[in-house]
Amino acid sequence: MESLSSGPSQESSEYTRSRVVALLHSHGVSSRAAIARSLDLTPAAVTKVVSRLLNEGVVEETGGIEGRGGRRSIGVRIDGTRFHVIGVKFARSLVRIGVFDLDGRPLSMEDLPTVTEDTIAETISSIRRRIHALLRADDSIRAVGMAVPGPYLREVGRTAVVSSMQGWRSVNFLHEFSGRFPVQVFVEQDARAGVLAHHLFDPESQTPDLAYYLLGEGVGLGVLDADRLINGQQGAATEIGHVSVDVNGRPCECGNVGCLEQYCSAVAIHREVVERGMVPGARDMSHAQACEAVFESARSGEADAVELVRRIGRYVGYGCVTIINSYNPRRIVIGDIVAGGGEILLDSVRDVVESRAIPEVRDETEIVLSTMSPDAAVTGAAAVAIQHLIDRPSLLVGSGKATEHPVA
Amino acid sequence: MESLSSGPSQESSEYTRSRVVALLHSHGVSSRAAIARSLDLTPAAVTKVVSRLLNEGVVEETGGIEGRGGRRSIGVRIDGTRFHVIGVKFARSLVRIGVFDLDGRPLSMEDLPTVTEDTIAETISSIRRRIHALLRADDSIRAVGMAVPGPYLREVGRTAVVSSMQGWRSVNFLHEFSGRFPVQVFVEQDARAGVLAHHLFDPESQTPDLAYYLLGEGVGLGVLDADRLINGQQGAATEIGHVSVDVNGRPCECGNVGCLEQYCSAVAIHREVVERGMVPGARDMSHAQACEAVFESARSGEADAVELVRRIGRYVGYGCVTIINSYNPRRIVIGDIVAGGGEILLDSVRDVVESRAIPEVRDETEIVLSTMSPDAAVTGAAAVAIQHLIDRPSLLVGSGKATEHPVA
Numbered sequence: 001m002e003s004l005s006s007g008p009s010q011e012s013s014e015y016t017r018s019r020v021v022a023l024l025h026s027h028g029v030s031s032r033a034a035i036a037r038s039l040d041l042t043p044a045a046v047t048k049v050v051s052r053l054l055n056e057g058v059v060e061e062t063g064g065i066e067g068r069g070g071r072r073s074i075g076v077r078i079d080g081t082r083f084h085v086i087g088v089k090f091a092r093s094l095v096r097i098g099v100f101d102l103d104g105r106p107l108s109m110e111d112l113p114t115v116t117e118d119t120i121a122e123t124i125s126s127i128r129r130r131i132h133a134l135l136r137a138d139d140s141i142r143a144v145g146m147a148v149p150g151p152y153l154r155e156v157g158r159t160a161v162v163s164s165m166q167g168w169r170s171v172n173f174l175h176e177f178s179g180r181f182p183v184q185v186f187v188e189q190d191a192r193a194g195v196l197a198h199h200l201f202d203p204e205s206q207t208p209d210l211a212y213y214l215l216g217e218g219v220g221l222g223v224l225d226a227d228r229l230i231n232g233q234q235g236a237a238t239e240i241g242h243v244s245v246d247v248n249g250r251p252c253e254c255g256n257v258g259c260l261e262q263y264c265s266a267v268a269i270h271r272e273v274v275e276r277g278m279v280p281g282a283r284d285m286s287h288a289q290a291c292e293a294v295f296e297s298a299r300s301g302e303a304d305a306v307e308l309v310r311r312i313g314r315y316v317g318y319g320c321v322t323i324i325n326s327y328n329p330r331r332i333v334i335g336d337i338v339a340g341g342g343e344i345l346l347d348s349v350r351d352v353v354e355s356r357a358i359p360e361v362r363d364e365t366e367i368v369l370s371t372m373s374p375d376a377a378v379t380g381a382a383a384v385a386i387q388h389l390i391d392r393p394s395l396l397v398g399s400g401k402a403t404e405h406p407v408a
Numbered sequence: 409m410e411s412l413s414s415g416p417s418q419e420s421s422e423y424t425r426s427r428v429v430a431l432l433h434s435h436g437v438s439s440r441a442a443i444a445r446s447l448d449l450t451p452a453a454v455t456k457v458v459s460r461l462l463n464e465g466v467v468e469e470t471g472g473i474e475g476r477g478g479r480r481s482i483g484v485r486i487d488g489t490r491f492h493v494i495g496v497k498f499a500r501s502l503v504r505i506g507v508f509d510l511d512g513r514p515l516s517m518e519d520l521p522t523v524t525e526d527t528i529a530e531t532i533s534s535i536r537r538r539i540h541a542l543l544r545a546d547d548s549i550r551a552v553g554m555a556v557p558g559p560y561l562r563e564v565g566r567t568a569v570v571s572s573m574q575g576w577r578s579v580n581f582l583h584e585f586s587g588r589f590p591v592q593v594f595v596e597q598d599a600r601a602g603v604l605a606h607h608l609f610d611p612e613s614q615t616p617d618l619a620y621y622l623l624g625e626g627v628g629l630g631v632l633d634a635d636r637l638i639n640g641q642q643g644a645a646t647e648i649g650h651v652s653v654d655v656n657g658r659p660c661e662c663g664n665v666g667c668l669e670q671y672c673s674a675v676a677i678h679r680e681v682v683e684r685g686m687v688p689g690a691r692d693m694s695h696a697q698a699c700e701a702v703f704e705s706a707r708s709g710e711a712d713a714v715e716l717v718r719r720i721g722r723y724v725g726y727g728c729v730t731i732i733n734s735y736n737p738r739r740i741v742i743g744d745i746v747a748g749g750g751e752i753l754l755d756s757v758r759d760v761v762e763s764r765a766i767p768e769v770r771d772e773t774e775i776v777l778s779t780m781s782p783d784a785a786v787t788g789a790a791a792v793a794i795q796h797l798i799d800r801p802s803l804l805v806g807s808g809k810a811t812e813h814p815v816a
Binding site for chain 1: 654
């Protein structure tokens with residue numbers, strides 16, 4: 001993972017600490033000698049850094065481990081349970097808040113009441129109150145991570161377009177949340193947070209070229225290319241939801257036509273389910289509930305529902321073909337609400353990819369459904385915070401808390 | 409620019425030399441003190457590195473320059489004329505070979521006879537002979553760079569699909585060219601070479617987030633995100649030519665339908681010009697000649713030609729909207745044959761972008777026609793070689809020549 005810190009020329013002690021913490025976070029237990037070898041540091045430098053991290057409670061010693069040449073040595077590892085972070089996921093109507101430890105394990109999870117255009121301001125206040133309450137109840141919390149719909153303009157602090165719920169556009173996340181708590185707040189586009197979560201916490205997703213394809217209330221994408229997030233100049237890259245798959249297709253609120261989001265987001269599916277009267281009472285359901293209902297019908301073999309899920313799968317597949325041609329990842333993880341379409345959906349996705357992607361490239365691309373629980377974006381919100389803590393370990397031990405730094 | 413070398417832990421002396429050479433290549437003249445400050449090196453280390461580079465003829469001293477605090481000091485700079493590289497551009501029917509100096513200035517340029525499916529093998533032999541002849545005639549040549557159509561599978565050495573001229577698929581560039589000359593050969597996808605050329609040699613394109621949109625016999629794209637090339641796991645990322653803009657559109661040889669390449673490549677334009685009888689004798693022209701003829705008609709106001717160029721511009725524009733949503737670059741440089749459509753084309757591109765891209769993102773994106781002469785891909789082929797020489801200065805002075813290293 002790319003370091004978010006300022007590099008070797010400034011604060012080299014913090015930089016070295018960060019490299020040691022990052023290594024231990026990704027590798028688990030290591031001996032001091034193995035750390036020195038991996039990071040090309042002197043044993044003395046490692047001993048010094050590790051002693052301080054031990055004192056600070058960031059790492060702990062384990063029993064003897066097998067070293068090189070069969071010698072036993074003492075292992076050290078991050079105490080993943082010692083510090084916590086808050087993750088907040090904003091979808092459109094859904095806001096979910098969780099507390100996580102540094103290993104990405106959820107300690108608590110709550111959904112706020114369904115948000116409408118009229119209750120956005122109230123929702124912001126509720127989130128602030130909840131964060132304050134969680135911080136009061138748990139003094140191990142060291143940072144807050146937020147995952148928001150893209151295209152998120154990271155210097156500005158605002159999302160440029162939120163199809164089907166434009167009210168969120170007027171929310172400046174930096175102004176609303178930064179500098180209001182005794183810990184720092186970090187904000188990232190939701191699917192980028194999701195790919196970070198898989199990279200940090202999913203043992204199956206340990207490839208440097210990874211894509212997380214978020215099919216929820218919106219459609220988003222986060223891509224790691226050679227272990228580095230693709231961001232673009234404003235943080236508005238990898239906006240697959242607004243990539244057109246049909247330049248003569250359905251109009252989208254972003255200005256484009258034929259945007260993928262108009263065909264295979266939970267909002268688009270909900271709309272279609274209501275229009276076709278496929279699920280009784282669908283109009284009063286949340287987007288997620290309507291999708292779950294039609295996926296359930298499909299699993300039970302109901303022909304109309306199967307046909308709809310297959311058609312959605314084809315559009316998800318067109319998106320995969322574009323992702324393959326645009327980013328050439330090793331693995332595409334499909335997640336969020338629409339991943340609930342399961343094998344029926346995935347078969348349809350794979351059929352499209354089989355027939356439309358370049359064979360030599362397609363054969364090197366895995367496409368899977370996310371198994372991350374509760375969902376990758378809220379875990380990703382936590383992952384954004386955790387990644388910043390790894391990059392700046394001083395934030396863990398209080399020496400970097402509550403500064404006036406911008407949170408981008 | 410990303411360093412292609414193996415990083416600080418190995419060959420640190422070569423790594424430091426590479427950093428000094430890279431700084432001087434991008435900044436022009438610097439004093440030793442300024443180099444030390446910029447790279448966070450000790451003055452003694454810089455003096456040592458610079459002395460060796462002076463001895464080797466890689467850098468030269470200039471007269472006194474104004475330093476910090478008004479003090480005069482001796483400047484050093486790369487002698488950009490001292491070493492040369494060969495650049496080879498493969499399009500489909502067109503192969504162009506040039507010799508360049510390290511400042512990207514062309515010293516000689518030649519086009520091989522138009523290639524057909526039947527003459528590919530013969531063309532490979534001609535290229536080898538020409539490279540040998542150029543090397544014999546100029547002992548300052550230190551490397552060969554090649555720009556080939558994508559999706560170029562960099563570990564394999566082969567292009568996965570070459571629409572309209574699939575014979576090129578059977579050419580393994582590594583097998584055909586690597587290890588056959590006393591200097592190393594480096595191969596890169598053509599548009600990626602083009603973005604590298606702009607980054608190294610175009611003063612207007614000095615942004616870390618740059619895209620080069622190659623509209624030639626094929627349609628390609630190279631993207632720098634935060635100064636780093638987006639590659640993907642196999643080097644097959646940023647294949648905009650095979651991104652579909654119409655999932656119900658024209659079939660492409662890659663397996664996909666509605667690929668951008670089917671609408672706005674020189675091959676697609678030539679086909680349309682012939683079918684509609686727009687240019688007398690077009691059937692016997694090269695793709696480039698047919699395009700130039702129709703662009704000339706459009707400039708003289710011929711209504712059918714103007715309409716065609718505008719329609720092509722709309723498809724080029726759909727591609728720009730996809731590039732903006734996919735990569736969020738600061739600047740998109742449109743180059744190669746189709747850029748000959750000039751202002752008529754560009755107006756049409758900008759109209760589409762104005763109406764279809766997200767306003768806050770679009771407003772931060774420049775779209776321009778390349779002014780690089782003779783063309784960015786052949787200069788890019790040279791740039792690929794030059795970038796490798798910057799990363800491994802020992803190749804310049806012979807100590808790294810003719811090794812058995814893989815060229816990827």
